[in-house]
Amino acid sequence: MPENEDARLAALYELRILDTAAEDSYDDIVRLAAFICDAPAAAVSFVDIDRQWFKSSLGLSVTETPRDVAFFTHAILGSDLLVVPDATLDTRFADNPLVTGEPHIRFYAGAPLVTEDGYVLGSLCVIDHAPKRLTVKQESMLRALARQVSNNLELARRTAVQGRLIAEREQAVAAHRQSEERFEAAFRNAAVGVSIVDALGRFLFVNKAFCTITGYSEEELLARDFAAITHPDDLSVNVALAEQVWTGQIPSFVLEKRYVRKDGSLVWVQISVSHTREGRDHGEHSVSLTEDITSRKEAERAQAEAWRRTADLLAVLEINQKQMSLILGNVKDIVFLLEVVGEESYRFLFANPPFMDVTGLREEEIIGRPIQEIIPPPSWDLVLGKYAEAIRERRAVEWQETSVYPCGERIGDVRGIPIFDSQERCTHLLGTVHDITDRKRAEDERAHYLREVQERADRDPLTSLLNHRAFHHRLDTEASCAQRDNTVLAVIMLDLDNFKFFNDVYGHAAGDEVLRLVANKLRTVCRSSDTLARFGGDEFALLLPCVGRSTTEEIESRLSSALHELSYCAGERGGVIPISISLGAALFPAAGGSDYHVALQRADDRLRWAKTGGDTEQMARRIRTDAGARVQGFSMLDALVTAVDNKDRYTRRHSEDVMEYSLAIARELGLSETEQSTVAVAALLHDVGKIGVPDHILRKPGKLTPEEFEAVKQHPMMGAVMVHAVPGLEETLDAVRHHHERWDGSGYPFGLSGEETPLIARLMAVADAFSAMTTDRPYRKGMSSEQAMSILEGGAGTQWDQTCVHAFRRAQETLGES
Incomplete structure (x- = not known):
């Protein structure tokens, strides 16, 4: 064992x-x-x-x-x-x-x-x-x-x-969906009113409680904006605060205002409003939590009237401090009486126990002392100004104030009531404070929680970009805007090439870092009006509104250029690794189409086209089909090609490029259609022997050791043995076996020189080298076509057949002219 x-x-x-x-x-x-x-x-x-x-x-x-x-x-x-x-x-x-x-x-x-x-x-x-x-x-x-x-x-x-990860992800998505449904249900059935409005103030969503508060049905509210049901006297303040939120000056606000119900009656409400730029279901919007506070406002109004009457009674009866303690000592709100001793000069005549609890002072430390010695300094200007206003306008004044006392920070609704004598002189001020600290904190926590939940629901945790679901909501909004405003929206799908390489070679932490790096780069490319999302896995998505007359090719070209030099620094383990990104774009609306899902599918199709080589991929597919019809044992051929694909995705793309370049040379050399067909099949199979090369050698980022290079040099013969096992492919053997021979005889596996190497192998050697030099690998960037062609021409007559090199140059020039 x-x-x-x-x-x-x-x-x-x-x-x-x-x-x-x-x-x-x-x-x-x-x-x-x-x-x-x-x-x-x-x-x-x-x-x-x-x-x-x-x-x-x-x-x-x-x-x-x-x-x-x-x-x-x-x-x-x-x-x-x-x-x-x-x-x-x-x-x-x-x-x-x-x-x-x-x-x-x-x-x-x-x-x-x-x-x-x-x-x-x-x-x-x-x-x-x-x-x-x-x-x-x-x-x-x-x-x-x-x-x-x-x-x-x-x-x-x-x-x-x-598969297990996908299943776990599907479970997580399902759980997230259930969570959203519970979240939605909680919104719809919440005791507090919930409404969502767009940039124009139009209602996009209202729950049952909000309908009950306003007296309107859901359908009636969705046909209105918030201004239509807001009391005219409260509208200007509401609009001003909403503007500050939408322009980013403040993150949220709380406001007490009145709605005009459907039956014409008034309802006092307190609204907590927050704003999000990427919506759950409604694009950019504001969410408002609405609480019916009519009963509280009526109680406050009744209390204010009671305090006013108390002040009048105090003025008439000239009640002393002892009598005031008997009357007001058990009131839960803070109550105090000030004597007016001069302009903006007041001293305490009475303070009830709640006042002493908040300030931490005893009665004897309060009575007879100036107001400036008792209340915190930051409040002086506000308090004195409000008292002066009360005396000047001969009415009670109210305000909200935050003060810091020994017991901590407290928030209160403050009221000052002036008391006048028989000669119309203000002799006293009655003050009350209703502590709303706990209520305000609860409101702030609720608003913060709402914003946090919305943000988490819409964001990818790794890149902080919009997630797949939020992207679709945003696409719906942008497509509607494009149709309404008669503008053009560009939809772009992007995918990292060879992303599996980073995870396999450097670990998933490096893969995550690459995703964040790409996300940050895309942020620099996007305008503030653009939408950027992580669509899933190694895919990203963009929405570019108002692209004017730009074509999909122009948009793709601009983005490709902006992302061209992107690379990942793998440190001592691997140096600088280029990051290659494929992308596809589509326009909406296009050719009269009104379904934005079609635009998304077209962008994805163009992405797949870019990743698979476009026309070359189609040609390769046709050649495989033709070979299957005429070659006995095609299932074995297909298995060999699949084996190459499983070994290294690059190898298949490389083989297809070699097919394209080899056919171009074959045409320039005047090879027959039958010979060209043999060239095409041979090109697709020329590297099949690499299935026998260990993965760690095939995917090694750095230079191979002599031992590793010897292992790689075995693949032409391995490939020849495998292809020889398939009846009907005999004519391709020369290319598979000899495409690494050199003109000067220093190649492998047999060291053939000059025309000893069959023509099909000589032309394929040129195509193979050009593809290897110009193709991006996960660990390096491919060189330019002109630079690669210069190297080929420099090696013509030593490494490569100069006739084949010159034919390839002519083919490239012809392609450039066309």
Whole structure:
């Protein structure tokens, strides 16, 4: 047993591959292994706790064997090929029931299936009923195919993990949706009135409580604005505060005002208003929490009248301090009496217990002292000014005041009532303070919570951009504005190229940093009127209103130029890594279309077109279809191309570019249609041998070591062996095998020189080099076409066939002229 058996089994079980149905990707590799090694039987097997189970097999009649008789049990302690030329002569296997009985194994070769963490889970093996030996190339190809099985397993594992993450995300989205529904339900059924208004003050949403407060139905309110139901005397203050909120001068406000109900009666309300620039459901809007305070206002009015009558009674009866204590000592509000001793000069004659509690002073420390010695200094100017106003206008005055006392900061509704003698002189002032500190704090907390909930609901937590849902709400608003104002809205979808590379090579923390870097760069590109969102994963979305006569191509070009030099600094591990972004744009409305969903789909289609190579991708698809119609065993061809795609997304795009460039050279050289068809298929397959190159070498950002380069140099021969296994592709073999030969004979794998290298390989070498030099890789930026062409012309006659280089130059010039 391996020392890491428990961990090895855990890795095997994590794949959830045991006892699963057959899959073409494994069956194809098993058939290919049997063909390459000229063996009648082959299998992909996994070693469980007590059995060897076959995921795919050829020439075997069983689906599993006991573990203790499995050949590969002997090799599971290692990580290299196990070869048994003749099992009857090997003491380890001579008496094995699989040798002495069915299936009568004489020859066995098994390559380990090793995970990225180094666990040997099973093998890709070939079996014969007669003794034999493999060639070095056959052993190399068996190892390469085993690595491909391991790659398939890793891809399946990551797909499963991604599936679980997607499921978790869907659960989170569903939970978020339920939370929103509860949030919506809470708004609709809240005891407090809730309303949402747009920039023009029009109601966009009202709940049941708000309808009850105003006496209007929901439909009637949605056809009005707030000004239509606000009392005229309160409207100017309301509008002024709303303007300050919408222009960003203040974040929110609280106002007591009157609404005119549908039946003409007045209702006093307190509104708490906050503003958000990106809406939950309604674009830019303000949210108002409305509380019916009619009863409180009536109570306050009654109390004010009572205090006025009390003041009149005090003036008539000349009640002394002791009598006032008996009358006002149990009142919960703060009450005090001041004697007017001169202009803006007052001293205390009486203060009730709540006053003493707030100030922290005893009665004897208050009575007879000037007002400036008792109330906090910041309030002096306000208090003295209000008292002067009360005396001058011979009426009670009211105001709201925040003061700091020993007990802390307190907020109160303050009232000052002047008392006049028989000669019409103001001799006293009666003061009252109704403490509203707790009420104000609750209002502020409620308003803050409302803003916070709205912000969280609309923002992506990683980039702080709008999220997918908020983007769609914003798109709805902007599309409506574009139609109403007869302007053009641009919808842009963006996607990071090779984003998986950052996560795989540098970790998810680096991937997150790249997303934030892109988000910050996009912020600098956008205008204040534009909308920027993280659409999901590595996708972003933009809305650009009022783009005038700009075409989609012009918009795409401007954005691409602005994002061209973006890069990520990977530190000592990887240096500066270029960040490439594909994008697609669409205009709304366009060609009379009134559905903005169509514009979004067009932008996404153009994005996919940009990522897949556009016309080149379409040409490649057509060539694959044509090849499938005329080449026997097309499923194997398709499996090979898919294997390349799974290995490295860059490789497939590179192969398609090489196809395009190779065909351009072939046309300039006058090759026939049949020869051009062969060139196209060969180009798509020329790098298929890279499935045998280990991932860490293929994706390495830095310079390869000599050993790593030797591994890469094996891929032309690996590819030739694999393509040779597909009937009907013989004419492509020269290109696959020889496209890395050089004109001067210093290339590989055979060191051919000059015209010893077949023409199809010579022209493909030029196309391959040009694509490699100009294509962006995850770890570096591609060079310009002119710079790459200059390098080709400099190497013509040494590295490349100068006839092919000159043909390519002519093809490029022709393309430029057209």
